[in-house]
Amino acid sequence: MRTEDLIRHLAQEPARPSFDGARLAVLLLAVLVSVCALFLLLAGVRPDLGRALQEPILWAKPLLPAALCLIALRAAVLSARPGQPLGAWPRALVVPAAAAALLWLRAFALLPPDQRFAEVGPLSLSECLGLIPLLALVPAAVLVALLRQGAPVRPRLTGLLAGLAAGAGSATGYSLFCTRDNPLFFVTWYGLAILVVAAGTALAAPRFLRW
Amino acid sequence: MLPPDDDWSCLMRAALAGDAAAYGRFLREVTPVLRGVIGARGRGLPRDRQEDIVQEVLLAIHAKRHTWAPDLPIRPWLYAIVRHKVIDAFRAGGRAVHVQIEDVEEVLAADMVSDPLAARDLAILIGQLDGRSAEIVRAVGIADETTEAVGARLGMTEGAVRVALHCAIKRMARFAKGARP
Numbered sequence: 001m002r003t004e005d006l007i008r009h010l011a012q013e014p015a016r017p018s019f020d021g022a023r024l025a026v027l028l029l030a031v032l033v034s035v036c037a038l039f040l041l042l043a044g045v046r047p048d049l050g051r052a053l054q055e056p057i058l059w060a061k062p063l064l065p066a067a068l069c070l071i072a073l074r075a076a077v078l079s080a081r082p083g084q085p086l087g088a089w090p091r092a093l094v095v096p097a098a099a100a101a102l103l104w105l106r107a108f109a110l111l112p113p114d115q116r117f118a119e120v121g122p123l124s125l126s127e128c129l130g131l132i133p134l135l136a137l138v139p140a141a142v143l144v145a146l147l148r149q150g151a152p153v154r155p156r157l158t159g160l161l162a163g164l165a166a167g168a169g170s171a172t173g174y175s176l177f178c179t180r181d182n183p184l185f186f187v188t189w190y191g192l193a194i195l196v197v198a199a200g201t202a203l204a205a206p207r208f209l210r211w
Numbered sequence: 212m213l214p215p216d217d218d219w220s221c222l223m224r225a226a227l228a229g230d231a232a233a234y235g236r237f238l239r240e241v242t243p244v245l246r247g248v249i250g251a252r253g254r255g256l257p258r259d260r261q262e263d264i265v266q267e268v269l270l271a272i273h274a275k276r277h278t279w280a281p282d283l284p285i286r287p288w289l290y291a292i293v294r295h296k297v298i299d300a301f302r303a304g305g306r307a308v309h310v311q312i313e314d315v316e317e318v319l320a321a322d323m324v325s326d327p328l329a330a331r332d333l334a335i336l337i338g339q340l341d342g343r344s345a346e347i348v349r350a351v352g353i354a355d356e357t358t359e360a361v362g363a364r365l366g367m368t369e370g371a372v373r374v375a376l377h378c379a380i381k382r383m384a385r386f387a388k389g390a391r392p
Contacts, residue, residue, distance in 0.1 A: 003242060006266055011235035015227050016277040081278045082295065083287035151275035153295040211275065 021077035024146045028073060028165070031142045035135055036173025046179045060103055061175040061186055065194070067096040069168035076143065076161035080150025093164070100187045107183040119185045128178070128186075132171050132193035133200070140166035140197060144205045155206035163201025167194035218381045220285040225374045227281065232343060233378065238269060241289065245269070249297060264300045271296045336383040344379035351376055 052058045075089035108116060143162045152158040171190045180186060219237060226234030245265045253261055272292055279288045337345050343365065350356045350364075351372075362372040 001266070003262060003266055003269070004239075006269060007235055007238045007242070010238060010269065010273045011231045013273070015229050018227070018280075019278045081280060081288070082275070082291035083289070084280070084283070151271075151278045151292065151295075153291045211271065 019081065019150050021080070024077055024149075025073050027146060028139065028143050029169075032069070032139045032166070032169040032173070035138055036170065036176075039131075039135055039173060040176055043177050045176050048179070049176065052181065055181075057103070057183070058181055060099070060183070061178070061181070061190075062172050064096045064100050064103075065168040065171035065175065065190060068093065068194070069165050069172060071096070072161050072164035072168060073143075076147060076158055076165055077150075079154060079158045079161060080147045080152045082151050082153045090161075097191075100183075100191065103183040104187040111182070111184070116182075116184050119180045119182050124180060124185070125189065128174075128180075128189040129193050129196070132167065132174050132190065133197050135170035135174060136163075136166040136197045139169055140201045144201065144208050148209060148211070151211055152209050155209035156202050158209055159205025160198050160202035162205060163198035164194065166201065167197030170197070217284070217286075218378065218385065219289070220281075221374070221378045221381055223276070223279060223285055224281050225371070225378060227276065227279070228371075228374070230371060230374070232341075233375070236341070238272070241272070242269065245293060248293060252297065253301060264297065267300055268293055268296045336386050339386050340379055340382060344375060344382070347372060347376050348379050348383070 046052065071089060071092045075086055075093070078084050078086050078089060140163055143166055144159065147158055147162060171194055175186070175190070178186065219240065222233045222237040222240070226237055242265065245268050246261070249261050249264050249268075253264065256264075272289070275292060279285060337348050340348065346365065347361055350361045351358060358372045358376070359369045361367075362369045365372070367375070
């Protein structure tokens with residue numbers, strides 16, 4: 001086909017609705033909330049949630065992953081527009097990570113050596129490292145599918161950000177079930193679980209983000 | 212922040228609002244830039260393969276035109292798409308490619324200055340516009356009609372007439388600097 005004919009043909013097609021990042025983010029958050037709600041319905045919210053919420057440190061368990069999720073989600077949506085600068089959003093990911101690191105160091109300093117890693121065991125680890133990625137599967141897949149409507153020019157980065165958002169979002173929900181309150185436990189293992197989801201999505205997503 | 216005001220952003224904004232003529236013009240203006248980039252970086256490829264890649268990039272621009280945010284400049288968006296698709300196309304053909312589109316566009320722009328002595332006579336500049344844009348500029352700029360009257364006559368909304376007029380004036384400014392129509 002001659003290029004001029006192609007252009008004439010393309011010019012006839014109607015305009016499409018604009019890529020709406022905000023709508024995409026809301027959809028993904030709805031999926032995350034639904035998946036986490038279903039999980040908490042089946043597995044049960046931690047029985048001592050009321051008491052736990054009275055301890056300020058334990059607010060970090062849901063809030064830090066939630067912050068990470070929202071920042072990563074914003075960056076992922078921006079990365080789906082070609083030529084769009086990501087601004088400070090990728091750097092902002094450091095903030096919840098640094099806060100978590102500080103919590104970890106504080107707990108390390110305050111706890112006697114025999115209590116530091118007492119909660120680590122095959123059951124607790126497999127629960128944490130198993131459930132968070134499992135919960136993140138559907139949200140990560142949905143997010144990648146939604147981002148396909150854009151035009152990501154760095155698909156691996158977009159995949160990484162999408163995985164971070166899905167993993168952190170799932171960790172937020174999981175934290176309402178988990179009763180292991182030692183920051184040396186939850187910062188380490190939630191962190192690892194989130195990174196596993198991020199890395200997995202970064203590897204798998206580019207194939208689906210081609211256009 | 213005012214929306215970006217250069218001619219391509221102007222055309223594409225009109226295109227996204229449904230102006231098919233503006234969209235066609237945008238694609239036609241972008242095509243020589245694409246040919247330049249692909250020709251420069253794919254020198255070993257046969258002509259028809261190069262033109263295939265040009266068409267692939269045009270299709271990609273078309274498929275993803277809804278990802279341009281009208282309040283941002285269009286060139287970074289365009290170049291990101293072109294870079295991505297050209298690398299894809301060349302990689303599929305087994306070549307590694309490093310594309311610096313900004314360099315190529317400068318070369319092309321310099322190339323496009325046809326006649327440095329082009330007259331700045333308004334009629335000549337108008338004559339270099341397409342039929343509809345010329346009609347609008349003559350009607351509003353010379354015959355002093357209102358944009359509503361022109362719109363009614365041509366079957367366009369007043370807003371569309373104003374946008375088309377704005378774009379036409381920008382093009383005439385480029386012609387005055389010697390660009391080829």
